[in-house]
Amino acid sequence: xxxxxxxxxxxxxxxxxxxxxxxxxxxxxxxxxxxxxxxxxxxxxxxxxxxxxxxxxxxxxxxxxxxxxxxxxxxxxxxxxxxxxxxxxxxxxxxxxxxxxxxxxxxxxxxxxxxxxxxxxxxxxxxxxxxxxxxxxxxxxxxxxxxxxxxxxxxxxxxxxxxxxxxxxxxxxxxxxxxxxxxxxxxxxxxxxxxxxxxxxxxxxxxxxxxxxxxxxxxxxxxxxxxxxxxxxxxxxxxxxxxxxxxxxxxxxxxxxxxxxxxxxxxxxxxxxxxxxxxxxxxxxxxxxxxxxxxxxxxxxxxxxxxxxxxxxxxxxxxxxxxxxxxxxxxxxxxxxxxx
Amino acid sequence: xxxxxxxxxxxxxxxxxxxxxxxxxxxxxxxxxxxxxxxxxxxxxxxxxxxxxxxxxxxxxxxxxxxxxxxxxxxxxxxxxxxxxxxxxxxxxxxxxxxxxxxxxxxxxxxxxxxxxxxxxxxxxxxxxxxxxxxxxxxxxxxxxxxxxxxxxxxxxxxxxxxxxxxxxxxxxxxxxxxxxxxxxxxxxxxxxxxxxxxxxxxxxxxxxxxxxxxxxxxxxxxxxxxxxxxxxxxxxxxxxxxxxxxxxxxxxxxxxxxxxxxxxxxxxxxxxxxxxxxxxxxxxxxxxxxxxxxxxxxxxxxxxxxxxxxx
Amino acid sequence: xxxxxxxxxxxxxxxxxxxxxxxxxxxxxxxxxxxxxxxxxxxxxxxxxxxxxxxxxxxxxxxxxxxxxxxxxxxxxxxxxxxxxxxxxxxxxxxxxxxxxxxxxxxxxxxxxxxxxxxxxxxxxxxxxxxxxxxxxxxxxxxxxxxxxxxxxxxxxxxxxxxxxxxxxxxxxxxxxxxxxxxxxxxxxxxxxxxxxxxxxxxxxxxxxxxxxxxxxxxxxxxxxxxxxxxxxxxxxxxxxxxxxxxxxxxxxxxxxxxxxxxxxxxxxxxxxxxxxxxxxxxxxxxxxxx
Numbered sequence: 001x002x003x004x005x006x007x008x009x010x011x012x013x014x015x016x017x018x019x020x021x022x023x024x025x026x027x028x029x030x031x032x033x034x035x036x037x038x039x040x041x042x043x044x045x046x047x048x049x050x051x052x053x054x055x056x057x058x059x060x061x062x063x064x065x066x067x068x069x070x071x072x073x074x075x076x077x078x079x080x081x082x083x084x085x086x087x088x089x090x091x092x093x094x095x096x097x098x099x100x101x102x103x104x105x106x107x108x109x110x111x112x113x114x115x116x117x118x119x120x121x122x123x124x125x126x127x128x129x130x131x132x133x134x135x136x137x138x139x140x141x142x143x144x145x146x147x148x149x150x151x152x153x154x155x156x157x158x159x160x161x162x163x164x165x166x167x168x169x170x171x172x173x174x175x176x177x178x179x180x181x182x183x184x185x186x187x188x189x190x191x192x193x194x195x196x197x198x199x200x201x202x203x204x205x206x207x208x209x210x211x212x213x214x215x216x217x218x219x220x221x222x223x224x225x226x227x228x229x230x231x232x233x234x235x236x237x238x239x240x241x242x243x244x245x246x247x248x249x250x251x252x253x254x255x256x257x258x259x260x261x262x263x264x265x266x267x268x269x270x271x272x273x274x275x276x277x278x279x280x281x282x283x284x285x286x287x288x289x290x291x292x293x294x295x296x297x298x299x300x301x302x303x304x305x306x307x308x309x310x311x312x313x314x315x316x317x318x319x320x321x322x323x324x325x326x327x328x329x330x331x332x333x334x335x336x337x338x339x340x
Numbered sequence: 341x342x343x344x345x346x347x348x349x350x351x352x353x354x355x356x357x358x359x360x361x362x363x364x365x366x367x368x369x370x371x372x373x374x375x376x377x378x379x380x381x382x383x384x385x386x387x388x389x390x391x392x393x394x395x396x397x398x399x400x401x402x403x404x405x406x407x408x409x410x411x412x413x414x415x416x417x418x419x420x421x422x423x424x425x426x427x428x429x430x431x432x433x434x435x436x437x438x439x440x441x442x443x444x445x446x447x448x449x450x451x452x453x454x455x456x457x458x459x460x461x462x463x464x465x466x467x468x469x470x471x472x473x474x475x476x477x478x479x480x481x482x483x484x485x486x487x488x489x490x491x492x493x494x495x496x497x498x499x500x501x502x503x504x505x506x507x508x509x510x511x512x513x514x515x516x517x518x519x520x521x522x523x524x525x526x527x528x529x530x531x532x533x534x535x536x537x538x539x540x541x542x543x544x545x546x547x548x549x550x551x552x553x554x555x556x557x558x559x560x561x562x563x564x565x566x567x568x569x570x571x572x573x574x575x576x577x578x579x580x581x582x583x584x585x586x587x588x589x590x591x592x593x594x595x596x597x598x599x600x601x602x603x604x605x606x607x608x609x610x611x612x613x614x615x616x617x618x619x620x621x622x623x624x625x626x627x628x629x630x631x632x633x634x635x636x637x638x639x640x641x642x643x644x645x646x647x648x649x650x651x652x
Numbered sequence: 653x654x655x656x657x658x659x660x661x662x663x664x665x666x667x668x669x670x671x672x673x674x675x676x677x678x679x680x681x682x683x684x685x686x687x688x689x690x691x692x693x694x695x696x697x698x699x700x701x702x703x704x705x706x707x708x709x710x711x712x713x714x715x716x717x718x719x720x721x722x723x724x725x726x727x728x729x730x731x732x733x734x735x736x737x738x739x740x741x742x743x744x745x746x747x748x749x750x751x752x753x754x755x756x757x758x759x760x761x762x763x764x765x766x767x768x769x770x771x772x773x774x775x776x777x778x779x780x781x782x783x784x785x786x787x788x789x790x791x792x793x794x795x796x797x798x799x800x801x802x803x804x805x806x807x808x809x810x811x812x813x814x815x816x817x818x819x820x821x822x823x824x825x826x827x828x829x830x831x832x833x834x835x836x837x838x839x840x841x842x843x844x845x846x847x848x849x850x851x852x853x854x855x856x857x858x859x860x861x862x863x864x865x866x867x868x869x870x871x872x873x874x875x876x877x878x879x880x881x882x883x884x885x886x887x888x889x890x891x892x893x894x895x896x897x898x899x900x901x902x903x904x905x906x907x908x909x910x911x912x913x914x915x916x917x918x919x920x921x922x923x924x925x926x927x928x929x930x931x932x933x934x935x936x937x938x939x940x941x942x943x
Contacts, residue, residue, distance in 0.1 A: 020937065022930060027937040064553050067544035070930055089557070097555035104553075109546040114568045123564075124554045175554065290941050351765075358766040363778075370782050480914070484906035486858050488865050488878070489899030492885065500889050587771040591862050595885075605774075606866050609781030621778045625770045632769055 009081055010037035011183055011215050016075035019053075019060045023069055028287040030056045032239040033075070035314075038183070038232075043209060043216045045226040045247070047262070048236035051284055054219045055105075057236070058185050061085055062096055079183065098128035101176035101214075103186040107168035111160040118156030121175050128179035143174040148204055166197035173204065177212065184209075184216045190225060202228050223266050227251055235259050238285050238295035241314065245324030255317045255334075256326040257300045294329065302330050345637055352633040359625035360415075364408050367618040374614065375400050381424050415622070421615035425607070430619045434601060440510045441600035444593070445585050447520025448527065452581060455528025456574075460535030464562055467540065475532070482529030487588055491522035491595045510598045519596045523588045527581035534577040535570065542566035572639045579635030583628050667915055670908040677721060678728045685718035690873045698891055710880070710894055711887060720901055722875035727905065730791060730860045730870075735849050737795040742802025743841055749803070750810030751833060761807070767800030773859055777868065785868040794859060798852075805848055806841040813840050851913025854906040861902055877902045 019031035030053035038044045046054045059065060061077040061084050076083045079095060087095070096102075104110040112120060121143060122136035131139060137156065144152035147170040160168055169189060176184060186205065190198035206229055209216055220226060226233055226247065233250040235243040235258065243256040254260050261280045282299040285291055293308040294300070300307070306329035317324040317331055318338045375395040379386045382394075395401050399410060414421070420430035459479065463472045498518060499507035506515040542548075543566050551561045589602035601620065608616035677684075686706075693713035700708045707716035749760040767775075772794065779793035780786075813819060814837070822832050861878030863869030870876035872883070877898035884894035 020934075022933050022937070027933055029937075029941060059549075062553065064549050066546075066549065072934065093555045093557060095555070096553055102550075102553040104546070104550060106546070110550045112547040112551075112565050112569070115565070123556075127555055172550075175550070179555070288937075288940075354762060355766050355769055358763065359770070362766065366778055366782055480907060480910055481903070484854060484910050485903050486861050486865075486878070486899065486906070488862065489881065489895075489903065492881065492888065492895050492899065496888055496892060496895070584771055587773045590773060590777065591865065594866070605777065606868075609777050609866070609868055610785070612781065612784070614782070617778055617781045621774065624774045625766075628769050628771065 008040060010039045010078075011080060012038040012217070013078040014057075014061075014075070015078075017057065017061065017077060018074040019056055020072040021056070021060075021065070021069055022071070026288050030239050030287055031060070034236075034239075034241050035075075036234055036241065036244055038215050038217060040182075040215055041213060042232055043218060043230050044232045044234060045218045045220060045230035046234045046236060047220060047223070047226060049221060049284060051287070052236040053239040053287070054236045055187050058187065058217060058219060059102075062100065062102075063092060064096075064102065094128075097124050097179040097181065099181055100183045100185060101179060101181035103169075103172050103176045103184065103189045105188040106192045107165065107172045108160065108192075110172055111168060113160055115159075116156065117158055117160065117163075117171050121156075121171065121178050124175055124178035140174070140178065143178055144171070146208070147171075147174045148200075149174075165193050166200065169193060169197075169201055170204070173201075173208070177208065177214075180212070182214060184214050185219070186216060187219045188221070189218075190220070190222065198222075198225070205229065223251075223263065235262070238291060239287055240295055240311070241325075241327060242296065243317075243324075243326040243328075244314075245317065245321060249317070249319070249321050249324040253317070253319060253324070255324075255331045256296075256328050257302050257330065258296045259326075261299075294327070304329060304333070306333075344640060348633055348636050352629050355629045356626055359629065360412060360622055361408070363618050363622040363625065364411055366621065367614050368404065368407070370612075370614060374398070377612070378424060411618075415619075420619040423608075423613055423616050425611045425613045425616070430616055433604060433616075434619070434623070437599055437601045437604050439600075440593070440598040441586075441589050441602060443510075443516060444519050444523055444589055444598065444600060445582065447516050448524035448585050448588070449578075449582050451520050451524025452528040452531055452585075453578070455525060456531030456535055456578075459529070459532035460539060461562070463532070463536045464539040464543070464566075465559060475536075479529040479533050482526055483533075485526065487522060487526060488591050488595060490525060491519070491592055494518050494522055495595070508597050510596075510600075515596075519592060519598065522595075523585055523592050526588075527585060530581055531574070531577055535574050538570040538573045539566055542569045545569075571642055575639055575642065576635055579631055579638070583631040586624060586627060667908065667911050670904075671912065674724065674728060674905065674908065677724045681721045681725045685715075685721045687715035687718040689714060689718040689722035689875050691715070698887075700891070700893070707897060708891075708893060710884065711891075716894065716897060719875040719880060720877070720897060723877040723880060723898060724901065724905070726870055726874060726876045727857050727860055727902075730787075730794075731853050731856050733791050734794045734798055734856055734860075735853065737791075738798035739802050739845055739849060741795070742799045742804075743806040743838070743845055745799070746803040746806025746808075747810050747833060747837060747841055750807040751814055751829075751837065753811070753814075757807075757811075760803070764800045764803050764807075767797070768804065772797035773862055776859065776863060777866075780863065780868045785871060787870055787874065790860070790863055790869045794856065794863075798856070801852075802845055802848070805844050809841045809844050810837050813837055847913075851910065854909035854913070857902065857906055857909065 014037065015035045017031055017034045018029070020027065020029045030051075032053075034053075034057060036044070046057065048054045056065075060071055060073055065071055073085055075085070077085055079099060082091070082095075084092060084095060111117070118137055118140050121140035122133065125131050125136040125139045126133060129136075129139070141152045141156055144155050149155055149167060149170050155163075155171075160171070163171065169192075173189070176186075184205075189205070190201050193201065202225055205216065205218075208214070216229075218225070218229060230247045233243075233245065233247050234241060235250065235256065237258050243250055243254060243259045250259060251263065254263060258280075265279045280299055285295055285298070291311075293310060294303075294312050297303045297307040309329075312327045312329050312332070314325045314327045315332045315335055316322065317326050318334050373391070375391045375398065376386070378398070379390050379394045399407055402410075418431055420434070422428065423430055423433060426433070459475050463475045466472055495507045495518065498505045505518050507518060509515060539562065543562065547565060548561055551565050556564075586602070589600060590605055591602070593600045593602040594606060601623075604616065605620040605624075607613070608620060691714060693709070695713065697709060697713040698711050699705060702708065705715050705717065707720065709715055710719065745760060745764075749757045749764075775797040776790070776793035779796060780789050783789045783793075819832065819836065822836065860869055861876070861881075863878070864876045865878035865882045867879070867882070870879055872879060880898040881895055884891065884898070888895055
């Protein structure tokens with residue numbers, strides 16, 4: 001069981017979450033018995049390659065899957081103590097937008113192209129804060145200036161295609177916080193944007209988090225974003241949790257071979273010009289098939305025979321932090337050595 | 341935007357010209373001696389001299405191009421010739437018969453709209469459910485039923501068996517009900533299919549997930565988010581179906597004994613009434629082209645440069 | 653044979669049955685009907701359902717069942733003829749237009765556009781009106797009215813295909829124009845045309861019935877459902893079955909065509925899984941994953 005430091009109930013408590021998706025063509029299991037918690041005020045970054053399940057992990061429990069996809073969800077996902085997987089539709093709708101806000105990856109497709117931006121933001125405030133349309137409209141204007149869009153009043157009357165990519169994402173952010181949620185889920189909010197705009201969005205999110213005292217779950221594959229924002233990091237691989245811990249632990253004292261490989265593959269400015277790119281050999285496993293043992297083993301340079309024997313459980317990484325965990329038999333050996 | 345509108349109008353004009361050429365050529369291709377036919381219909385003794393005089397009068401011996409020119413000039417001045425069958429001015433006949441046809445089409449349009457929208461919404465609210473499948477089956481049947489059969493059955497049910505509604509003649513609002521249903525039900529089913537498919541498509545787009553993440557339920561998302569997105573498509577389908585109703589009127593007017601333009605056209609076809617055929621063909625074609633043009637322009641207004649700019 | 657198997661899989665049993673039924677009627681109808689559809693027998697006029705005449709007789713004493721069967725054959729014959737004519741002419745025009753492009757394409761397409769902007773019934777009616785009501789005039793009229801849509805369809809496919817690299821490479825390899833058109837472009841166009849035609853057959857059948865209903869299509873004594881219906885209208889009160897039976901037959905045939913078209917379209921766009929399939933899939937997957 002994962003221990004939590006701090007006495008308050010975590011705002012998000014995920015236990016043994018397993019998600020299976022079925023489409024007419026295929027079935028996959030992008031999330032396989034994952035557990036973690038998010039406390040108030042924390043910023044958890046969930047990192048992994050595409051297809052590692054990090055998005056489904058967050059959206060499936062809220063029922064936010066695309067049309068034509070059937071899902072089976074097991075385990076429990078408690079938001080402020082209440083399990084959203086067993087809540088009725090009404091309670092779930094109250095949570096969506098009012099308790100948990102979501103920022104999506106592609107702001108262009110996330111916004112309705114034929115409705116005015118003001119309406120798309122105001123309706124959230126109307127619904128969750130029970131404001132009148134006019135008050136909600138005003139609130140939308142305030143939110144637009146909060147997210148850094150100049151001339152908010154005329155923006156309210158504009159349509160999504162009249163804005164640039166970065167502006168649209170700001171609108172997306174405004175929509176997600178309009179209901180004054182306590183938790184924000186940001187699904188790769190900077191991936192679809194220019195590099196310069198990315199930095200702005202990241203600092204905007206940090207600022208908002210501080211002001212509005214929200215917890216944030218940030219899904220990303222960009223280590224730069226992680227180091228700039230997160231307090232806690234979870235590394236996903238093949239639908240399973242590979243490593244989790246504070247941002248210092250995971251980024252500077254990483255133990256899992258996959259994490260190490262990820263960090264090594266980020267090119268740095270300090271490396272001499274002409275040095276090689278190091279990536280990870282091979283590719284992630286097929287999630288529609290059974291995976292025996294550790295999912296990363298085929299690509300792992302440190303693999304030992306134990307890695308084939310059943311799925312490796314999460315164990316404490318050697319060191320002082322009780323919250324730094326990794327699912328790796330190699331780490332387990334090191335831990336055994338340490339204790340011996 | 342004005343440029344697009346002008347462009348469309350120009351295309352429409354070209355189509356109108358082609359329509360006039362086609363109408364003219366078709367009738368000019370009449371196998372047989374038109375002059376003789378006319379002379380016979382006029383009664384009296386038919387001799388070669390009489391036939392020649394008629395040919396003179398109708399300029400039937402002139403070169404084709406000239407005849408076309410005369411005809412276009414006449415038409416532009418509102419002279420559509422005289423019916424071979426009744427001798428009446430075609431233009432006055434058309435004026436008289438405009439009202440019943442328009443009433444029928446208007447009534448049919450209302451039926452189509454109501455049936456189309458209600459069915460598609462019910463289907464979209466509970467996709468895959470029993471209601472949806474029933475509606476879909478109903479739609480297939482509806483589209484397959486021949487309109488004259490539908491009209492006959494309506495007459496049988498409401499006129500003969502239940503004796504509830506008038507079935508004969510153009511006689512005031514109650515007599516409008518059955519013909520409107522007969523002409524509007526099938527287009528309504530067609531419209532509902534278009535609307536439902538577009539709604540389904542709209543509901544599978546990403547902004548629906550965004551709306552869900554805001555805490556809204558399916559019905560509200562359908563109405564507030566999906567609906568505005570399907571207006572152009574539905575509007576186009578509505579307009580097209582409305583234009584096609586003119587064609588249905590041809591078949592349905594005789595059944596209910598309404599003296600509309602449709603019935604006029606049929607009588608002309610039965611009788612080889614060439615001037616009427618020519619004028620009606622031209623009229624129908626122009627009407628269609630205009631309706632298509634209007635619908636195109638309306639779509640551009642509703643779905644303006646904004647969307648066009650986005651689609652590049 | 654494989655094609656038939658694919659069709660069966662795609663379309664389902666009921667529709668195959670319906671199609672088979674109609675094909676049977678078309679080919680063997682003459683030998684299967686109990687009476688000569690045109691044989692009048694005034695002594696037995698307007699009889700209702702009986703053992704001798706399963707569906708009764710009409711006002712001229714002709715056996716209704718035989719007339720219904722004959723009507724089916726007339727309609728099927730007419731539909732096939734028109735589709736063959738309109739389809740082939742349309743494909744030729746469309747292929748030429750799509751391949752050569754340029755001003756030829758422009759002009760042809762304008763004319764086609766006009767053909768599309770006027771509904772088929774009006775055009776057919778006008779043609780029949782000028783040339784006289786006759787089975788063959790009707791077929792010709794409908795074929796002319798139907799050419800534009802197939803021309804448009806074929807042109808669309810060809811115009812899109814012409815720009816593809818594989819056509820270019822064929823040209824470079826020295827393939828002659830005709831060879832390219834006939835061997836490569838035509839099959840592609842044919843596919844789209846066939847798919848559309850399967851759905852279109854229903855509309856065509858309705859139009860044949862419409863024209864006959866107005867007295868301007870199939871002429872008596874040749875049996876056709878629309879014509880039978882209009883002849884029976886005056887007797888609606890006394891012998892409604894004479895109106896209902898042809899109408900119903902036509903509806904069923906058109907439903908068959910429409911379902912065929914829809915099923916073919918459905919085969920290309922998969923729908924979400926039914927509950928039953930979902931359960932199946934779930935079980936299969938768990939076996940795979942947990943084993």
